[in-house]
Amino acid sequence: MYLALFTNLSEQVGSPGASGRHSLSEEGRGQLRQAMSLSGRLAVVTGAASGIGEAVCYVLAAEGATVIVADIKFEAAQKVAASLPGSVGHHAIHVDVGDASSVEKLFNRVRETSKLPLSIVVNSAGIVRSAALIDCTDEVFDDVIRVNLKGTFLVTRASVRCMLHSGEVRPEEGAAIVNVASIMGKSGRAGFGAYSASKAAVVALTKTAAQELAGHGIRCNAVVPSWTDT
Numbered sequence: 001m002y003l004a005l006f007t008n009l010s011e012q013v014g015s016p017g018a019s020g021r022h023s024l025s026e027e028g029r030g031q032l033r034q035a036m037s038l039s040g041r042l043a044v045v046t047g048a049a050s051g052i053g054e055a056v057c058y059v060l061a062a063e064g065a066t067v068i069v070a071d072i073k074f075e076a077a078q079k080v081a082a083s084l085p086g087s088v089g090h091h092a093i094h095v096d097v098g099d100a101s102s103v104e105k106l107f108n109r110v111r112e113t114s115k116l117p118l119s120i121v122v123n124s125a126g127i128v129r130s131a132a133l134i135d136c137t138d139e140v141f142d143d144v145i146r147v148n149l150k151g152t153f154l155v156t157r158a159s160v161r162c163m164l165h166s167g168e169v170r171p172e173e174g175a176a177i178v179n180v181a182s183i184m185g186k187s188g189r190a191g192f193g194a195y196s197a198s199k200a201a202v203v204a205l206t207k208t209a210a211q212e213l214a215g216h217g218i219r220c221n222a223v224v225p226s227w228t229d230t
Helices: 002-010 026-036 051-062 074-083 100-113 138-165 193-216
Strands: 042-046 066-071 091-094 118-123 175-180 218-223
Touching: 042 051, 042 100, 042 138, 051 066, 051 074, 051 118, 066 074, 074 091, 091 100, 100 138, 118 138, 138 175, 138 193, 138 218, 175 193, 193 218
Parallel strands: 042 066, 042 118, 066 091, 118 175, 175 218
Antiparallel strands: none
16 A cells, blocks of 8 residues: 555655755645544553653644553543543453553453454553562562553553454555654663663564564564653
8 A cells, every 4th residue: 555655756756946855746745744643543552641651642743643552550541531532432341461451451442442453562661660570579670570561461461362363454555553662761860770671672572573563464563762751
């Protein structure tokens, strides 16, 4: 689909302007906007009641997607869902991403409450705990790994099963899973050993998922934000 689209667009490129750059015709710009629209797409965003997850919900909704706002803080998630632009189908679902049964219930609800195919999943749920390695308790380390790494794994696994079992992946459009990692997963940071380790593992998990799912039309990518004002 996209190859044909951009082949067509290349035929509509106008002559260079004052900047020396080529520009699309008005028709070409319209086709590009239509191709990039998320209208008719269903997105699930975890950690969506605040921070990066909340911002992602607004962007997806503004581009036409119907958004499931998933978070352990259900009341906050409801407020986000109610404030999103566009579709009346936006709604909140409670989820504890570190609990397999809770994640399964999330995607069961997704199937039950939406007629749209699931095609976008954003794993944004995460927690930060600061402690030097020699002071970090087992409980702190386990909590961070449970949410940041295990949560990403559980949501990815359940969402892929949902897509493949119901045949919801549209061959001409595909589906996408985006995992929110962190620059600390690449460089580490003193005092954030558990967090850095969890995010490094998310990057590795994402690369593995990308290799396994490419043949099914499911893209899997990780983003690695630096310090973010949330």
